[in-house]
Amino acid sequence: MSDNPGTAALARMLAEAKRVVVFTGAGISTESGIPDFRSPGGIWTQMAPIYFDEFLASEEARRETWRRRFVMEDTFKAAEPNRGHRAVDALVRRGKIAAVITQNIDGLHQASGIPPEKVIELHGNTTYATCLDCGQRYEIADLRAIFEKTGAVPPCSECLGHVKTATVSFGQSMPVLAMQRAEQETRAADLFIVLGSSLVVYPAAGFPQLAGEEALRDHRMDPAHDIDDLRHPEARRDAAERIGIVRRELRTARQKVDRVARGKGHSGVEILVET
Numbered sequence: 001m002s003d004n005p006g007t008a009a010l011a012r013m014l015a016e017a018k019r020v021v022v023f024t025g026a027g028i029s030t031e032s033g034i035p036d037f038r039s040p041g042g043i044w045t046q047m048a049p050i051y052f053d054e055f056l057a058s059e060e061a062r063r064e065t066w067r068r069r070f071v072m073e074d075t076f077k078a079a080e081p082n083r084g085h086r087a088v089d090a091l092v093r094r095g096k097i098a099a100v101i102t103q104n105i106d107g108l109h110q111a112s113g114i115p116p117e118k119v120i121e122l123h124g125n126t127t128y129a130t131c132l133d134c135g136q137r138y139e140i141a142d143l144r145a146i147f148e149k150t151g152a153v154p155p156c157s158e159c160l161g162h163v164k165t166a167t168v169s170f171g172q173s174m175p176v177l178a179m180q181r182a183e184q185e186t187r188a189a190d191l192f193i194v195l196g197s198s199l200v201v202y203p204a205a206g207f208p209q210l211a212g213e214e215a216l217r218d219h220r221m222d223p224a225h226d227i228d229d230l231r232h233p234e235a236r237r238d239a240a241e242r243i244g245i246v247r248r249e250l251r252t253a254r255q256k257v258d259r260v261a262r263g264k265g266h267s268g269v270e271i272l273v274e275t
């Protein structure tokens with residue numbers, strides 16, 4: 001097994017855990033060529049986001065939203081799962097992962113082979129579009145072809161509602177079912193692994209705190225710590241850091257998960273999850 005103390009700790013925790021939740025953010029997808037939109041220099045620091053209300057209210061805003069989306073299409077279309085995604089998929093196949101909660105909209109966890117029902121997308125999915133009123137699904141390639149001819153994406157052919165990527169826009173409410181499932185899975189988990197997330201985008205970033213408190217209680221990671229203390233933000237942050245596989249140890253998925261996944265002898269992941 002690895003000499004890296006963080007990796008060894010992760011291995012031990014995985015071996016002991018019965019119900020693992022993996023939480024992923026933009027960092028796991030950058031190696032696949034998907035930019036981190038919110039990082040310094042990212043797209044949202046270069047152009048003002050279009051809020052959901054504007055999208056609903058203005059034809060111009062809808063055109064501009066779609067124009068921006070189609071500019072990104074070659075990037076999204078070309079993106080393939082990387083080592084980080086594959087390592088998570090390997091853990092899923094070992095049967096310990098109850099759910100993968102992701103802030104990413106690129107669909108790469110599913111593309112890596114993880115069954116879609118195991119993936120909880122907090123910010124939706126940009127690889128297809130839906131009608132905001134009736135939910136009818138539309139494919140990006142079809143919409144793009146129409147947009148390139150006419151300069152607009154037409155309304156839903158079923159109900160004339162607005163068609164939009166299946167993502168959660170700025171100012172749009174979080175998907176209720178996904179949030180509920182994510183919360184349930186997080187509370188039920190005895191190990192919560194954070195990969196490639198700086199944990200700054202709320203409400204999604206609240207989950208590690210949730211897990212921290214529960215997992216501490218279950219695992220007695222720090223028996224000296226009074227649970228009541230964990231209700232204070234400072235202590236919660238502390239807990240989230242310890243339980244969330246300490247993001248300092250696993251700052252990016254691609255570096256360290258890869259180390260875990262390689263291991264020695266057989267696949268590292270298999271070694272890790274043997275109990």
Ligand SMILES: [Zn+2]
Nearest residue numbers: 131134156159
């Ligand atoms: Zn419709």
